[in-house]
Amino acid sequence: MFPLAAVLLNGLLGYRYSHEVAHRLAWGSVGLSFLCSIAVFIHTIQTGQAREVVAYKWIFGGDLTINLAFLIDPLSCIMLLVVTGVGFLIHLYSVGYMHGEEGFTRFFTYMNLFMVSMLLLVMGNNYVVLFIGWEGVGLCSYLLIGYYFDRVSAAKAATKAFVVNRIGDAGFLIAIFLVFVNFKTLDYTQVFAHASQLSTEMATAIALCLLIGAVGKSAQIPLYTWLPDAMEGPTPVSALIHAATMVTAGVYMIVRNHAIYDMAPMAMTTVAWVGGITALFAATIGLVQTDIKRVLAYSTVSQLGYMFLACGIGAYTAAIFHLMTHAFFKALLFLSAGSVIHALSGEQDIRKMGGLKNKIPWTHALFLIGTLAIAGIFPLSGFWSKDEILAHAFIHHQYVLYGMGAVGAFLTAFYMFRLTYLTFYGHSRMDHHTAAHVHESPTIMIGPLVALGVLAVVGGFPGVPPEAGWFHSFLHPVTAGGASGEEHVGISVILMLMGVATAIALLGWGLAHYLYAVRAEAAPELASRFPAIYRTLLHKYYVDEFFDLAIVEPLKQLGRVWDWFDRTVIDGVVRAVGQGAESGAAGSTWIEKHVIYAGLNVIGYGNHLAARSWRRLQSGMVHHYAGMIVAGLFILVHLILLWWTGALPMGLALR
Amino acid sequence: MAVPLSAYVIVSAVLFVTGLIGVLIRRNFIIVLMSVEIMLNAANINLVAFSHYLESMAGQIIALFVIAIAAGEAAVGLAIIIVVFRGKISTNVDEMNLLKW
Numbered sequence: 001m002f003p004l005a006a007v008l009l010n011g012l013l014g015y016r017y018s019h020e021v022a023h024r025l026a027w028g029s030v031g032l033s034f035l036c037s038i039a040v041f042i043h044t045i046q047t048g049q050a051r052e053v054v055a056y057k058w059i060f061g062g063d064l065t066i067n068l069a070f071l072i073d074p075l076s077c078i079m080l081l082v083v084t085g086v087g088f089l090i091h092l093y094s095v096g097y098m099h100g101e102e103g104f105t106r107f108f109t110y111m112n113l114f115m116v117s118m119l120l121l122v123m124g125n126n127y128v129v130l131f132i133g134w135e136g137v138g139l140c141s142y143l144l145i146g147y148y149f150d151r152v153s154a155a156k157a158a159t160k161a162f163v164v165n166r167i168g169d170a171g172f173l174i175a176i177f178l179v180f181v182n183f184k185t186l187d188y189t190q191v192f193a194h195a196s197q198l199s200t201e202m203a204t205a206i207a208l209c210l211l212i213g214a215v216g217k218s219a220q221i222p223l224y225t226w227l228p229d230a231m232e233g234p235t236p237v238s239a240l241i242h243a244a245t246m247v248t249a250g251v252y253m254i255v256r257n258h259a260i261y262d263m264a265p266m267a268m269t270t271v272a273w274v275g276g277i278t279a280l281f282a283a284t285i286g287l288v289q290t291d292i293k294r295v296l297a298y299s300t301v302s303q304l305g306y307m308f309l310a311c312g313i314g315a316y317t318a319a320i321f322h323l324m325t326h327a328f329f330k331a332l333l334f335l336s337a338g339s340v341i342h343a344l345s346g347e348q349d350i351r352k353m354g355g356l357k358n359k360i361p362w363t364h365a366l367f368l369i370g371t372l373a374i375a376g377i378f379p380l381s382g383f384w385s386k387d388e389i390l391a392h393a394f395i396h397h398q399y400v401l402y403g404m405g406a407v408g409a410f411l412t413a414f415y416m417f418r419l420t421y422l423t424f425y426g427h428s429r430m431d432h433h434t435a436a437h438v439h440e441s442p443t444i445m446i447g448p449l450v451a452l453g454v455l456a457v458v459g460g461f462p463g464v465p466p467e468a469g470w471f472h473s474f475l476h477p478v479t480a481g482g483a484s485g486e487e488h489v490g491i492s493v494i495l496m497l498m499g500v501a502t503a504i505a506l507l508g509w510g511l512a513h514y515l516y517a518v519r520a521e522a523a524p525e526l527a528s529r530f531p532a533i534y535r536t537l538l539h540k541y542y543v544d545e546f547f548d549l550a551i552v553e554p555l556k557q558l559g560r561v562w563d564w565f566d567r568t569v570i571d572g573v574v575r576a577v578g579q580g581a582e583s584g585a586a587g588s589t590w591i592e593k594h595v596i597y598a599g600l601n602v603i604g605y606g607n608h609l610a611a612r613s614w615r616r617l618q619s620g621m622v623h624h625y626a627g628m629i630v631a632g633l634f635i636l637v638h639l640i641l642l643w644w645t646g647a648l649p650m651g652l653a654l655r
Numbered sequence: 656m657a658v659p660l661s662a663y664v665i666v667s668a669v670l671f672v673t674g675l676i677g678v679l680i681r682r683n684f685i686i687v688l689m690s691v692e693i694m695l696n697a698a699n700i701n702l703v704a705f706s707h708y709l710e711s712m713a714g715q716i717i718a719l720f721v722i723a724i725a726a727g728e729a730a731v732g733l734a735i736i737i738v739v740f741r742g743k744i745s746t747n748v749d750e751m752n753l754l755k756w
Contacts, residue, residue, distance in 0.1 A: 626679055
């Protein structure tokens with residue numbers, strides 16, 4: 001049963017990208033792989049064990065054996081379900097959203113290629129397959145961000161995403177090399193079985209290199225800058241790649257490698273702090289952004305920070321749990337935002353929205369669900385997962401991280417409700433032309449939204465009750481053995497933490513309500529009272545500018561220096577050599593013409609004269625030649641006999 | 656009854672001379688080719704005879720090579736004849752002097 005499913009799955013993958021297909025084939029194939037994933041998932045629940053399937057031996061020689069093989073365990077099951085499920089819904093949505101766009105087929109081809117890479121990434125059983133998927137999703141991300149390649153900003157954003165990801169990939173590659181040097185294999189199972197033999201230093205080195213890769217892919221500090229720019233792509237892309245699936249690859253990778261991380265406490269701490277700082281940092285930027293998609297992008301960065309934080313304190317299950325719920329509600333938010341943008345004929349600036357509540361009621365309701373979920377309002381999915389992460393931070397006595405997470409949660413609630421209020425409530429700030437065209441999106445877009453909305457509501461229940469939910473027991477075989485052992489926590493503490501989390505979320509909501517609904521003039525007032533802070537946030541802490549100044553510009557300068565060097569010094573030498581060769585050539589040409597040719601002519605003419613006298617011999621008649629051969633043979637035989645015997649045959653003496 | 660070596664040599668010599676004369680005096684290209692084959696076979700008889708006489712296999716092996724080369728030569732020769740025949744409607748050797756300078 002299972003190998004069949006895997007073969008079917010792979011067959012589908014190969015089938016998909018080899019055809020230039022219309023959208024039916026695209027979403028149909030994703031839907032089919034979703035069904036296969038469900039089958040695999042059920043099978044895994046029943047047997048409860050990990051399965052490895054070797055498709056074929058790919059590279060082998062010396063110590064190195066790399067199989068194109070797949071590992072299906074609870075972790076990859078969850079990822080498969082999330083990726084194919086959300087992917088399927090987003091594909092459906094795209095049919096409506098991309099309708100009439102240019103390059104419709106191209107779009108779906110890229111999307112499918114992305115699905116293939118992502119499935120490779122989560123299903124691979126060794127680092128190389130993981131890396132192939134990793135690069136594949138990076139490539140698709142590049143292609144899809146630059147989907148509107150005739151727009152300069154899109155092309156630049158695509159390049160930026162690609163280049164920034166390269167930095168992370170370099171770290172990831174080094175980590176893979178280190179793993180191979182230490183274990184002589186790249187298979188997960190063997191590596192993790194022997195992980196405990198690593199020295200702490202080596203484990204730390206590998207873990208940190210992996211972290212660099214994860215930071216690049218999952219848009220954490222300091223490599224997060226590409227993600228907000230990635231919003232240049234079409235909205236379904238932002239939802240699929242830059243919210244639900246690809247950016248979570250880093251989290252997946254860390255959870256997958258938790259055996260190594262468990263050996264390296266220092267690396268764990270680094271992961272936690274990177275996550276915590278990112279969660280807080282990105283949330284503050286999200287407070288003041290005015291582009292609906294950019295707010296969501298910073299919110300994604302922030303939520304990914306939570307996942308990293310969870311990984312860093314050893315709460316791997318919580319990280320994956322949050323990954324899953326985040327995929328649901330963030331895809332929902334992005335797609336609803338897409339629906340809003342669709343309704344407003346491409347307007348993305350929330351300052352030019354407002355009062356949309358009654359005009360697009362479905363979108364409004366679904367967006368509101370997403371907002372409630374991400375803000376962590378009981379009992380939606382975001383509440384359970386985020387609360388679990390915070391609870392872990394609290395239980396493990398990481399109070400500073402807990403504080404950062406809590407403040408981040410407050411800010412999240414605030415900016416998400418700010419977004420909601422500015423978009424859907426208050427009076428309309430649209431210009432008349434746009435306002436006249438506001439319309440609800442077609443069913444093919446609303447349908448997936450409703451499905452995602454349901455998931456965002458109920459997605460948290462597998463993780464209930466905290467620490468003992470079904471989700472945890474399912475993932476337990478994969479994530480067990482965390483550095484921090486399970487600590488028994490009283491129900492009262494958990495309830496207290498939940499209460500605090502809810503209070504925080506409600507507080508954020510309340511503040512947003514006050515600032516943007518009750519006293520609409522309060523927010524600008526606040527902004528003008530603290531202009532420095534506001535401007536800093538609006539410019540995203542000037543990080544982009546800093547990178548430009550500190551890295552990009554010096555590199556450009558270096559490039560210019562080398563350009564100058566190339567032009568003046570190297571080209572000078574080359575030109576000098578060229579000149580020398582030219583004059584040398586001229587000299588030898590003269591010699592050749594006047595000396596060598598003369599000699600050759602003399603010889604040639606002599607030959608000509610000699611040939612004329614012998615020409616008659618070549619009659620062209622075969623008979624003549626044959627006769628000459630016979631005569632020659634005759635003479636030759638006689639000469640040889642003379643040589644050997646000193647006498648000619650037939651008794652004739654020569655002398 | 657053992658056939659003496661001289662008998663082989665004599666047959667071989669007769670065949671060889673027959674072939675040689677055929678090559679030199681006949682005008683038809685095909686017959687010239689056949690004469691060449693006769694000469695090659697004369698040489699083969701010699702080779703096999705001496706191989707038997709000296710009790711060495713080398714001669715017979717070389718004879719096999721000669722047969723193989725003769726087949727190749729015949730093929731090339733006939734191909735040339737066909738090409739020439741198409742152009743000149745004749746297979747007479749003395750009407751061709753294409754090998755002339």
